[in-house]
Amino acid sequence: MSNEFIWPVRVYYEDTDSGGVVYHSNYLNFMERARTEWLRSLQLEQDDIIRKYDIMFVVRSLSIDYIKPALFNDALIVKSTIQKLGRASLTFEQFIMRHNDEEILTRGLVKVASLNVTKKRPAAMPKAVYNQFVSL
Amino acid sequence: MSNEFIWPVRVYYEDTDSGGVVYHSNYLNFMERARTEWLRSLQLEQDDIIRKYDIMFVVRSLSIDYIKPALFNDALIVKSTIQKLGRASLTFEQFIMRHNDEEILTRGLVKVASLNVTKKRPAAMPKAVYNQFVSL
Amino acid sequence: MSNEFIWPVRVYYEDTDSGGVVYHSNYLNFMERARTEWLRSLQLEQDDIIRKYDIMFVVRSLSIDYIKPALFNDALIVKSTIQKLGRASLTFEQFIMRHNDEEILTRGLVKVASLNVTKKRPAAMPKAVYNQFVSL
């Protein structure tokens, strides 16, 4: 296993705006798809985690630099690494790049926290989940 | 009271696509905002209805004609009427028009059903809600 | 080649709403992704078509039945066929199904028209494009 995960994303009309480029908040959606698929690749399904542990992941903070725009029909990849791992949170660094030339379009840092769903309060992530991240 | 409800909508970048116009599915969002605000104007808050009656409204079917496109920055209005009222469903006719010249941009028919949230099955709407619609 | 095209779609948080299901207008986005990918599978890239022929496809009308809801994390497929082919328009029938059991969740009919981009008027689609559809 490796602390890097690549996920492909295609740009459709729904993602663009009348400036002719991907609308700025939609890059965050691409980044979340990549995080979800990374978890899935580790056998961590978020709906299962909620049912089993009453724990969900929520975005606590993020920063993003928009370097070059993505365009309609672009084939993109999201390259993610975990930069910091705590008991109740983890921080992803995520780059969105064009697939063909690996030109970097955006760079983001996303801090995700684990939350007890019932109590709506921060809570340590389940051991089984945490251990998966440690072993990357 | 009257069986017609007007709700203004402004077009932002988020609503448009790289074709330079409002993305086709986003008109449905405008139409739902208008239905929500009509209910609110009748003192019917959908989160209250769920809590009190375990009933929610869901879209069952819809059809829409795209006649002219709406553009970035357009001031629009959504004009809604109830075309058909049943015990467990109602059908809205909704026009999206430009505010300044009332040019019709889209015309939609949206059938909304009331649903028992726990059982996830069709259910008659609460009497208090139904009576509000009857009295329009 | 065949007059049927299957495209997989995964449901992410961005697609759902607080009712716990996919938000009703987002199914239309899934359907458009499938149409775009069908065109791509025929070597028809929509940005190329605009550049070469000054022609774009726009949604003219649609109807959709919401039969069962899709949920967070669902693996879906969109099954599309062309129901009617004209010189300047085509009508797709599109089913969204769960991948595992092929349960039908929505059924839609989408009429797409070809448009001269500069004149913003209906126009026959390019012969090369039309012939691709005829030969399916």
Next chain:
Amino acid sequence: MSNEFIWPVRVYYEDTDSGGVVYHSNYLNFMERARTEWLRSLQLEQDDIIRKYDIMFVVRSLSIDYIKPALFNDALIVKSTIQKLGRASLTFEQFIMRHNDEEILTRGLVKVASLNVTKKRPAAMPKAVYNQFVSL
């Protein structure tokens, strides 16, 4: 005039996700609506600025803290100030609050750059626009 602008936003189903709260990237949309309306309140229409000056505003970078979630039906306000004004960029600080108790839900910093549309390069904003911001 004043270096503060308040804009109301209502949360609709389209804004929420199956976690029961506003989806994290949609707060950015609310913040952009507020920036657009602030410009409009200064008689600065972004489509006019493109046509007259060949200049548009794009988001260059942003950071956001998610403090408390917004829920379906919440009446929110976006409170914006300009934190830094340059010739070719400006940085907004934007708080999203509940309307009734002014509880802060998110805090964001958004750096917006002015861009020559034709050359797709950074460019000083038009004097008439810049002077509006200076005079706040």
